[in-house]
Amino acid sequence: xxxxxxxxxxxxxxxxxxxxxxxxxxxxxxxxxxxxxxxxxxxxxxxxxxxxxxxxxxxxxxxxxxxxxxxxxxxxxxxxxxxxxxxxxxxxxxxxxxxxxxxxxxxxxxxxxxxxxxxxxxxxxxxxxxxxxxxxxxxxxxxxxxxxxxxxxxxxxxxxxxxxxxxxxxxxxxxxxxxxxxxxxxxxxxxxxxxxxxxxxxxxxxxxxxxxxxxxxxxxxxxxxxxxxxxxxxxxxxxxxxxxxxxxxxxxxxxxxxxxxxxxxxxxxxxxxxxxxxxxxxxxxxxxxxxxxxxxxxxxxxxxxxxxxxxxxxxxxxxxxxxxxxxxxxxxxxxxxxxxxxxxxxxxxxxxxxxxxxxxxxxxxxxxxxxxxxxxxxxxxxxxxxxxxxxxxxxxxxxxxxxxxxxxxxxxxxxxxxxxxxxxxxxxxxxxxxxxxxxxxxxxxxxxxxxxxxxxxxxxxxxxxxxxxxxxxxxxxxxxxxxxxxxxxxxxxxxxxxxxxxxxxxxxxxxxxxxxxxxxxxxxxxxxxxxxxxxxxxxxxxxxxxxxxxxxxxxxxxxxxxxxxxxxxxxxxxxxxxxxxxxxxxxxxxxxxxxxxxxxxxxxxxxxxxxxxxxxxxxxxxxxxxxxxxxx
Amino acid sequence: xxxxxxxxxxxxxxxxxxxxxxxxxxxxxxxxxxxxxxxxxxxxxxxxxxxxxxxxxxxxxxxxxxxxxxxxxxxxxxxxxxxxxxxxxxxxxxxxxxxxxxxxxxxxxxxxxxxxxxxxxxxxxxxxxxxxxxxxxxxxxxxxxxxxxxxxxxxxxxxxxxxxxxxxxxxxxxxxxxxxxxxxxxxxxxxxxxxxx
Numbered sequence: 001x002x003x004x005x006x007x008x009x010x011x012x013x014x015x016x017x018x019x020x021x022x023x024x025x026x027x028x029x030x031x032x033x034x035x036x037x038x039x040x041x042x043x044x045x046x047x048x049x050x051x052x053x054x055x056x057x058x059x060x061x062x063x064x065x066x067x068x069x070x071x072x073x074x075x076x077x078x079x080x081x082x083x084x085x086x087x088x089x090x091x092x093x094x095x096x097x098x099x100x101x102x103x104x105x106x107x108x109x110x111x112x113x114x115x116x117x118x119x120x121x122x123x124x125x126x127x128x129x130x131x132x133x134x135x136x137x138x139x140x141x142x143x144x145x146x147x148x149x150x151x152x153x154x155x156x157x158x159x160x161x162x163x164x165x166x167x168x169x170x171x172x173x174x175x176x177x178x179x180x181x182x183x184x185x186x187x188x189x190x191x192x193x194x195x196x197x198x199x200x201x202x203x204x205x206x207x208x209x210x211x212x213x214x215x216x217x218x219x220x221x222x223x224x225x226x227x228x229x230x231x232x233x234x235x236x237x238x239x240x241x242x243x244x245x246x247x248x249x250x251x252x253x254x255x256x257x258x259x260x261x262x263x264x265x266x267x268x269x270x271x272x273x274x275x276x277x278x279x280x281x282x283x284x285x286x287x288x289x290x291x292x293x294x295x296x297x298x299x300x301x302x303x304x305x306x307x308x309x310x311x312x313x314x315x316x317x318x319x320x321x322x323x324x325x326x327x328x329x330x331x332x333x334x335x336x337x338x339x340x341x342x343x344x345x346x347x348x349x350x351x352x353x354x355x356x357x358x359x360x361x362x363x364x365x366x367x368x369x370x371x372x373x374x375x376x377x378x379x380x381x382x383x384x385x386x387x388x389x390x391x392x393x394x395x396x397x398x399x400x401x402x403x404x405x406x407x408x409x410x411x412x413x414x415x416x417x418x419x420x421x422x423x424x425x426x427x428x429x430x431x432x433x434x435x436x437x438x439x440x441x442x443x444x445x446x447x448x449x450x451x452x453x454x455x456x457x458x459x460x461x462x463x464x465x466x467x468x469x470x471x472x473x474x475x476x477x478x479x480x481x482x483x484x485x486x487x488x489x490x491x492x493x494x495x496x497x498x499x500x501x502x503x504x505x506x507x508x509x510x511x512x513x514x515x516x517x518x519x520x521x522x523x524x525x526x527x528x529x530x531x532x533x534x535x536x537x538x539x540x541x542x543x544x545x546x547x548x549x550x551x552x553x554x555x556x557x558x559x560x561x562x563x564x565x566x567x568x569x570x571x572x573x574x575x576x577x578x579x580x581x582x583x584x585x586x587x588x589x590x591x592x593x594x595x596x597x598x599x600x601x602x603x604x605x606x607x608x609x610x611x612x613x614x615x616x617x618x619x620x621x622x623x624x625x626x627x628x629x630x631x632x
Numbered sequence: 633x634x635x636x637x638x639x640x641x642x643x644x645x646x647x648x649x650x651x652x653x654x655x656x657x658x659x660x661x662x663x664x665x666x667x668x669x670x671x672x673x674x675x676x677x678x679x680x681x682x683x684x685x686x687x688x689x690x691x692x693x694x695x696x697x698x699x700x701x702x703x704x705x706x707x708x709x710x711x712x713x714x715x716x717x718x719x720x721x722x723x724x725x726x727x728x729x730x731x732x733x734x735x736x737x738x739x740x741x742x743x744x745x746x747x748x749x750x751x752x753x754x755x756x757x758x759x760x761x762x763x764x765x766x767x768x769x770x771x772x773x774x775x776x777x778x779x780x781x782x783x784x785x786x787x788x789x790x791x792x793x794x795x796x797x798x799x800x801x802x803x804x805x806x807x808x809x810x811x812x813x814x815x816x817x818x819x820x821x822x823x824x825x826x827x828x829x
Contacts, residue, residue: 001813002806018653018660020670043672125671149692182694183653183668185660258692266697342697364699368717371753374745375714378734380644380679414677417735488672566811592678592735604732606767606776607645 005054010188019186021179024150025089025117026051027188028157030059034087034113035194036079037063038072040458041487042091043126044180045119049089050488053499060194065490065499068429068458069094073101073116080110080170081207082198085161089117092133093428097459099136105170106140107217108207109224113161114170116142119180122255122302122339126177126486128409128428130337132303137172137280141221143228144172144280145237146254150184152277156237158189163231167224172280176302178255178339229281237277238286244270248353249294251287251307253279256300256340263345266358282310291319298352299326302340325352381417384593385555385609388412390526391479392420393589393617394550395448398536403446404439408432408460410452411486412479419590422450430459437463437472446540447474454484454492456509461516467545468517475539475546478509479526481554489557513547520546527552529616559609570627571608572615574601578622585614585623635688636794637696638787641715642707643732644678647780650807651705652683654784658795658803659687669694678735680711687794703792705783707766708732709750719757726786727754728766728779762790762827769822778812778819785823797824 007017008027019027025048029037037056039049049065056063062079066072069090076086090098095118102116118136121127137144143163147153153175160171205213232238246269252260253276264271274290276282291297291314299308308326315322327334333348343361350357382389392415395405407413407423408431416423425435436449451460456478464476484490491497496506513521520542524532532550539546562569571593585601586594593608594601603614605626615623638655642648649670656668669684684696699720706712706727719725733744754761764786770779781804788797801820808816 001808001810016660018657018666018668046672177671178669178694181670181672183656183666183670184694185666255694258694261692262697341695342693346697359697359699361698364717364720367756371713371716371756374749374753376710376734376744378643378680378710378714380677381735383645383678411677486677590735592732595733606730607732 004051005058008051008055009058009191011191013188013190015188016185017188018183019150019154020047020181020183021147021150021153021175022047022181023051024154024186025157025173027186028154029061029087030055030191031154031189032085032113032158032161033192033194034085034115034161035061036076036084036086037061037089038066038075038086039089040066040069040072040094041484041490042094043487044121044175044177045089045091045094045117046487046490047180048117049499050490056500059191063499065492067493069098070101073098073105076114077101077105077110079198080112080114081108082200083111084198085113085194087115087117087157090119091127092118092120092131093127093129094118095133095136097429102136102170103140104209104214106142107209107214107221109168109221110164110170111168113164115157115160115164115173116170117173117175120174120176120303122176128426130303132306133174134279134306135304137174141225142170142172142280143167143231143278144174146174146277146279147179148254148257148277149179150182151186153179154186156277159237163228166231167228169221169224169228174254176255176339225281229284232278232281232283233285235278235283238283239275239277240272240290241275242271242273244272246270247295248272248298249274249290249296250298250300251276251290251311252300253277253307254302256302256345259340259342259345260300262342263349266342266346267349267355268358269349269353269355276307279307282307284314287311287314288318291315291322294322296323296325298349299324300334300340300345300348303336305336379417380414381592382411382414383555384591384607385558385611386411387481387526387550387552387555388415388479389420389589389591390529390552390613391450391477391532391550392422393613394526394529394532394536395422395450395477396420398533398540399446399448403448404443406432406436406439406447406449408451408455410455412450412452415450417590419587429455430463433460433463433467433476436474436476437467437470440472440474449474449476451476451478453478453480453482453494453509457493457507461512464513464516464518464545472545473543475536475548477548477550480509480549480551482551483554483557485554485556489554509549510547518545518547520544523549523551525552526550527611527613555609555611570610570625570629571605572603572610572612572623573626574603575622575624578620580620580622582619585618588617589613633689633794635686635691637701638685638703638705639696639701639715639718640683640685640705640707641711642681643711644681646681646707647777648681648683648707651780651784652685654800654803654807655685655795657807658799661799661803662795664794665689665691667691667694680714682711682715703787705787707780707783709747710744713750713753716754716757721758723758724760724762724790724792725754725758726762726764726783726790728764728783730767730779762786764823764826766823769826770819773819773822774815778816781816781819782823785820786827789824789827
């Protein structure tokens with residue numbers, strides 16, 4: 001078997017292997033002597049840290065899952081200030097959490113390479129928003145690179161190291177889901193063992209940002225960015241990749257650039273293409289020269305008109321004769337939301353240039369409309385055996401669905417699906433606690449906040465302290481499945497295991513809650529339905545903030561463990577003589593393994609993992625373990 | 633060579649991602665350029681999962697253009713149908729008979745369509761259709777978790793891939809845990825032989 005760690009540690013340069021964009025970035029870490037990698041998991045960035053964690057020990061890299069992105073940025077900042085190369089990875093909204101540190105880190109800069117990878121998620125495949133993080137580079141005054149393929153994702157780590165050390169500034173690498181989660185061939189380079197010994201050399205004027213120092217360092221930063229602008233002009237990633245005979249030029253970057261190449265081909269356009277791989281600062285002169293050679297420029301970029309605003313401003317000042325096309329004049333062809341595709345870019349270019357479509361998309365749409373008339377939606381759902389299903393059943397049974405439930409970022413956000421329907425407000429990591437405080441202050445009904453274990457450590461603590469201090473009144477249920485499940489089962493402070501498998505100190509959620517001054521704290525297994533119901537009833541009666549830890553391991557971990565040990569996974573079975581086909585099981589817990597069939601309930605034994613929650617809610621005791629064994 | 637486009641469609645947990653990775657690694661072994669698009673995270677949890685594999689000399693976009701799929705590999709018939717916008721009359725559609733009823737709609741009057749209805753809708757696009765009971769064959773091989781490999785065997789048997797069947801077998805050996813290897817190779821052969829017949 002060839003494991004990912006073997007590929008990442010592969011010693012022979014020149015070898016071509018298939019890597020995910022994120023895995024390619026991890027390989028970039030090893031090829032560039034990066035010694036410290038910090039991250040908080042989040043789709044679509046998670047596999048960067050996960051891949052490094054697999055090889056950290058062998059490669060001599062220190063890797064950690066930090067408690068949140070702000071801490072990750074700070075840990076890396078300390079290491080880089082001490083002269084060690086670092087990489088920090090996070091999803092786009094993670095940068096919001098880290099922004100406070102990042103803005104002023106730009107002022108002090110770094111003494112060795114500092115790479116910040118932000119993975120954006122156009123179309124919100126696994127996110128609460130689709131913000132465009134390119135603006136962070138503009139806001140913080142930091143150089144930024146945008147790869148278009150896994151190969152470039154790896155190569156740009158090396159390029160970012162070079163830029164970062166030349167400028168003594170963090171360098172941002174911005175990917176999107178279609179870069180991070182695309183596999184492509186990557187030609188490996190030489191692995192460079194990190195051998196730097198950290199040394200912190202005091203320089204109070206540079207590293208201590210009191211106002212008198214900050215004023216000076218802000219100017220230092222702006223001077224560095226002038227140097228960055230010169231680097232961008234010369235950058236091999238800002239390149240005219242194609243020179244056409246027509247007077248039309250296209251400017252594009254990131255994932256959109258791939259669609260442009262294919263669309264131009266399908267449309268048979270004879271256009272020039274300027275591809276931008278270093279997008280902050282922009283190569284102004286290169287763009288001006290490109291515009292001068294053309295009558296019309298089309299800007300193709302996903303999400304915000306980040307390039308377009310800047311390029312339109314340049315055109316106005318330097319090339320007023322050129323006509324710029326993009327989101328401003330064609331908002332429907334270049335929407336500001338979701339992600340692009342080859343089809344969208346074909347349609348957009350043909351719309352702007354008045355060229356006939358090479359493919360009859362309307363015919364495809366008509367046929368698809370006819371074929372899809374019988375389609376049912378299939379949204380993501382809680383897995384069979386998921387302990388959150390038991391927790392939500394308990395909450396619903398106790399509150400009768402009348403309590404207002406704030407929820408948070410994680411698998412448990414899927415609790416909003418029928419029939420459980422737990423989740424009335426969700427905005428960002430940790431917000432279930434703060435919003436529960438606000439809601440409980442102003443409404444009569446009970447308020448229940450739910451939050452995951454990893455999310456609790458990430459962002460709930462200030463909210464919890466605030467709630468206790470200010471006499472708020474709600475129940476906070478921590479759904480502790482002993483892992484960071486949604487992003488791929490990373491450890492967190494409550495698991496006691498570090499990112500590289502070295503035991504760390506296990507921090508118990510119940511201890512933290514007590515330490516925050518919460519007077520009512522209880523731990524219960526949600527599959528012990530009766531006990532959990534009892535405890536929640538009491539907690540709701542409690543005046544003030546009550547914290548319940550509903551603790552049961554993620555079902556995916558339980559089944560994986562059984563498979564590893566070659567233990568059987570015994571599903572549930574319906575006793576047909578007892579079952580009245582009342583459908584209560586389906587109606588109450590909505591497990592995907594419970595399937596209605598000709599008015600009866602059937603258990604899909606390819607899905608069922610035998611958690612036996614259905615048996616506990618069945619009014620007729622008609623569900624048992626298929627092997628006749630006891631319920632666990 | 634024009635690029636070869638495969639759309640793999642199924643439900644989270646059916647092994648769509650591993651199957652697409654096996655195709656991608658095999659394509660690199662044969663010297664091709666390749667792009668495999670994946671969706672991770674929340675979308676994976678029991679929801680509709682789709683992965684695109686594009687093989688060729690020059691490939692840029694990770695996703696297939698509408699109407700441009702050479703193969704749609706349907707791990708579940710409703711999911712195959714959901715992705716028919718990528719099909720044209722030249723597209724080969726391979727579908728597994730395993731149906732997974734979406735939860736949340738279980739008690740609604742809207743019924744999960746019959747297999748024949750779904751096949752009829754797929755035929756609006758293409759007549760090139762192969763139906764296989766991948767779950768049953770996977771059970772025969774040793775476990776339902778090998779259904780993805782059964783489908784790869786079925787695909788290999790159709791003689792349309794620009795990848796040699798032996799290369800697929802080699803890649804399976806590389807990517808599957810040793811304890812499950814025998815079971816998976818058996819699954820591959822069962823899928824292959826069933827379609828060959």
